Amino acid sequence: MKLWGGRFESGPSEIFERFSGSLHFDRRLIDADLRGSQAFARALERAGILTATEREQIVAAFEAMREEARSEEFFAGASDEDVHTLVIRKLKERVGGLAGKIHTGRSRNEQVSLDVRLWLREECDRIRGLIAGLMESLVELAGRYPDAVIPGFTHLRRAQAVLWPHYLLAYFEMLARDWERFGEARRRANVLPLGSGALAGSGFPFDREAIAADLDFDGVTANSMDVSADRDFALDFLYASTVTMLHLSRLAEDWILYSSEEFGWMALGDGVTSGSSLMPQKKNPDSLELIRGKSGRVAGSFHSLMMTLKGLPLTYNRDMQEDKEPLFEAADQLAGSLEMARAVADSVALVPGKAFQAVEESWVVATDLAEALARSGTPFHDAHQIVGALVLESVREGKKPADWTAAELAAFSPKFTADFLLLLAPGEGMKSREITGGTGPKVVAGSLRRARERLELMRS
Ligand code: ARG
Secondary structure: OOOOOOOOOOOOOHHHHHHHOOHHHHHHHHHHHHHHHHHHHHHHHHOOOOOHHHHHHHHHHHHHHHHHOOOHHHHOOOOOOOHHHHHHHHHHHHHHHHHHHOOOOOOHHHHHHHHHHHHHHHHHHHHHHHHHHHHHHHHHHHHHOOOOEEEEEEOOEEEEEEEHHHHHHHHHHHHHHHHHHHHHHHHHHOEEOOOOOOOOOOOOOOOHHHHHHHOOOOEEOOOHHHHHHOOHHHHHHHHHHHHHHHHHHHHHHHHHHHOOOOOOOEEOOHHHOEOOOOOOOOOEOHHHHHHHHHHHHHHHHHHHHHHHHOOOOOOOOHHHHHHHHHHHHHHHHHHHHHHHHHHHHHHOEEOHHHHHHHHHOOOOOHHHHHHHHHHOOOOHHHHHHHHHHHHHHHHHHOOOHHHOOHHHHHHHOOOOOHHHHHHHOHHHHHHHHOOOOOOOHHHHHHHHHHHHHHHHHHHO
8 A cells, every 4th residue: 555646657666665665664663653643633633624433433443553563463564665654554454444534634754753753752761761770870889889999090091099989970970961961852852743744834724732732742843844854853862872872882991991900900790791712711891892882883873864864955855764773773772782881880899909009009199299289389380390200210219109208208309298198198189189079088978979869850
């Protein structure tokens, strides 16, 4: 069955049907299509196109199809052009000629926009739930080692000592923004396109606000041509997905490094690692590598749709059918990665002693010393030079910060009074960073508490 044909003398070629058909992927929108069509049947009744009995018949048929579409059998042997065509064919099988009325004043162009919006709305909710789940696990992991000190890096060189929870809460903040981004994507998708017709606005007096209320949309779109041409809401979703994947990819990269023999201050659980077919000793971080790898695929999906839309003349063009596979692909890879990242986080065992050793062996306290000098009146540039020279001297002599005595420090520079010895302990300098957003222990404890409260609000 076709939703068109009158103007043609012969049907489409087999190659064109095969090339243009989208049922094998857009069938995923079936429930959205059926729910949208039920609401449209009610709108047709309000507009005087369907009688109450006809509307009842159609809505019931769609309801039965929603149930049946859960099983593979429903799609068996279907060769319809797309999911919308399949739905109408099945409706015809159930209600006969009456099915011909369901497309009164409705175009597939607005229908596909509606379906994708309905699908995206739910997908945003699902993904927000998964993001919150991962955030919960990070907070839990932070709480398991509240006092652990690790080196913070810049340029992958040990930079300054930070608290383990402070490090994890950095990812908490990224994910909190991702969670918001999906909220914004949802908000922008949550506008009703029906009533736009093919591009010029429907020729029937639909009460668009009533349809919006029926389908739980926040409002109605303002321009019918915009509706037919617009896939911004899909791009918003893909952008949010890409940024979230980039965050997961960076977390994955960190943990691949930290759990390596070279770092050795984190262990990943057996359940999220795999062995080598050849090398018996291996325990590889494949789960994290796959997250990192999939982040490229999701970014690719985002780019794919941007490239598809670039330069399309207004309004609808069949190119736009290519929006769905990147969307589905991104949603699936992202959801899977979020679940995987959570399982990895739950499996992590920190080796606080090893992490602290990495801190102690390095000169992460150098900034603490320079800042202490500056606090007692030395211009910071001079302080920087003095401590730099101290580090150089230590490197030459193979000395760690803890190898210095108060007397040696004083001999090195008279500016190093006795109390500077204390600052050679990495935990000490952190206490001077009790500033909002800093790694001061009191601030971090407060941030961790607030993170738990924020999660509760997100869940409510
Ligand atoms: N399957 C199409 C899509 O996903 C919707 C159908 C509109 N087709 C058309 N030739 N106007 O975009």
